[in-house]
Amino acid sequence: MADVNEQAIIKVLSVIRGPDDPGDVVTRGLIQGLQVRNGHVAFTLDVDPERAAHFEPLRKQCEDAVFDMPGVLSVTAVLTAHQTAETPQKSGAKGGMEQGAKGGIEAGADGGAPGKNNGGGGQSQKKTVPGVRAILAVASGKGGVGKSTTAVNLAMAFARSGMRVGLMDADIYGPSVPKMMGLKGRPEATPDGQKVIPKEAYGVKCMSIGFLVPEDTPMIWRGPMVISAIQQLLYEVMWGELDILVVDLPPGTGDAQLTMAQHVPITGAVVISTPQDVALLDVRKGLNMFRKVDVPVFGVVENMSYFLCPSCGHRAEIFGHGGARQTAQEMETDFLGEIPLHLSIREHADAGTPIVMAEPDSDHAKVYRDIAGRLAEKIERALLEDAVSAPRIVIE
Numbered sequence: 001m002a003d004v005n006e007q008a009i010i011k012v013l014s015v016i017r018g019p020d021d022p023g024d025v026v027t028r029g030l031i032q033g034l035q036v037r038n039g040h041v042a043f044t045l046d047v048d049p050e051r052a053a054h055f056e057p058l059r060k061q062c063e064d065a066v067f068d069m070p071g072v073l074s075v076t077a078v079l080t081a082h083q084t085a086e087t088p089q090k091s092g093a094k095g096g097m098e099q100g101a102k103g104g105i106e107a108g109a110d111g112g113a114p115g116k117n118n119g120g121g122g123q124s125q126k127k128t129v130p131g132v133r134a135i136l137a138v139a140s141g142k143g144g145v146g147k148s149t150t151a152v153n154l155a156m157a158f159a160r161s162g163m164r165v166g167l168m169d170a171d172i173y174g175p176s177v178p179k180m181m182g183l184k185g186r187p188e189a190t191p192d193g194q195k196v197i198p199k200e201a202y203g204v205k206c207m208s209i210g211f212l213v214p215e216d217t218p219m220i221w222r223g224p225m226v227i228s229a230i231q232q233l234l235y236e237v238m239w240g241e242l243d244i245l246v247v248d249l250p251p252g253t254g255d256a257q258l259t260m261a262q263h264v265p266i267t268g269a270v271v272i273s274t275p276q277d278v279a280l281l282d283v284r285k286g287l288n289m290f291r292k293v294d295v296p297v298f299g300v301v302e303n304m305s306y307f308l309c310p311s312c313g314h315r316a317e318i319f320g321h322g323g324a325r326q327t328a329q330e331m332e333t334d335f336l337g338e339i340p341l342h343l344s345i346r347e348h349a350d351a352g353t354p355i356v357m358a359e360p361d362s363d364h365a366k367v368y369r370d371i372a373g374r375l376a377e378k379i380e381r382a383l384l385e386d387a388v389s390a391p392r393i394v395i396e
Helices: 006-013 053-067 147-160 223-235 255-263 277-292 323-330 343-351 363-389
Strands: 031-037 040-046 074-080 135-140 165-169 199-201 204-208 244-248 268-273 297-302 335-338
Touching: 006 031, 006 053, 031 223, 040 053, 040 223, 053 074, 074 223, 135 147, 135 255, 135 277, 147 165, 147 204, 147 244, 147 268, 147 343, 147 363, 165 223, 223 255, 255 277, 268 277, 268 323, 268 363, 277 297, 277 323, 297 323, 297 363, 323 335, 335 363
Parallel strands: 040 074, 135 244, 135 268, 165 204, 165 244, 268 297, 297 335
Antiparallel strands: 031 040, 199 204
16 A cells, blocks of 8 residues: 655645635645544645635545545545634535535534523523523543443433433544434435434434444544534534433543533533543543533433342442442532443444333333433523523613
8 A cells, every 4th residue: 555644645735726716725725634544634624614615616626636646545624614703604505514525524614603601500602502402411531431322321311201302422533323323324404405404213313423424434633623523513403492402522521522611501511430440530530621611510420330140130340339429529519320231231222222212111221211310400400590690681
């Protein structure tokens, strides 16, 4: 396989000229965030948001040119149209989320203009998601603790209680909601081409970057590209009227988490952990991050808390026990519950049939429903407190 490097890619792109403007895309500074990894290439074209649709042919031309290079396995070319707070967001037919010819995503305006708050313990100047009453962020300090499985089953539990629920997969690098919800294929656009219609399963509306790119396509994106994608998943999707939008955040405390916390009116967050000390260390980081950006933390959930032998009923605390509860106490937040380590939870997640829906009367489903009930109470309390604290205009 031929060696692919940034210099060779820049050379290929430097002969491509943009529409209605002399000079090549490299000299004009349109190419940003170029990354090359094992034959997979990603870059952005930074353009005027007013002309994003006009630049789509140029994006495809650049993508095709790089893809034709020897040794290139995939190309993700993205249009980014960054706006100032004074610039109104516009989404044309090409301004939404669209898969490029070689696996890229076209990103429209970044959706970061400030707006009115819709909950979230004192957060202000954050752009609301139209129709969404509350947003619950499901987070973890590290990967591998079962955060996505928990997020999916909590969404199912909310839906079974009669709530109108949406589920957004904000894990750009490792989206798992499509598989866990048993959904495939690309979502459709609204008739006017302005927004994307979320896919739906079990009465829950779902959106994920996993619907827009092939499963084996790596997302080798830098922070700004991830931020743009997350904002589009929120603001360029026709969520409709929802009581709650459950957001499955990626693990850790990086760009995606910070973007959500700083620019989205999150009603509250729940942090998932296992009993292991190494996981609990990262829980503290996650809790402190949310607190520093004034996002209420509703509590901590201990996943894989224990294992019950299906044959004899013996309880084995494989990863230890009680660590999350103790950490919650030390960090002065609530402990919301323990989820056992059980084969059926994993099997149903892999099969796209979440256990709360597949086995609603099981003890494991009851655990998720109990946690969801506690969270629902906290969400209502947070929304009420936010409404009470909002300024009132009195005309005499």
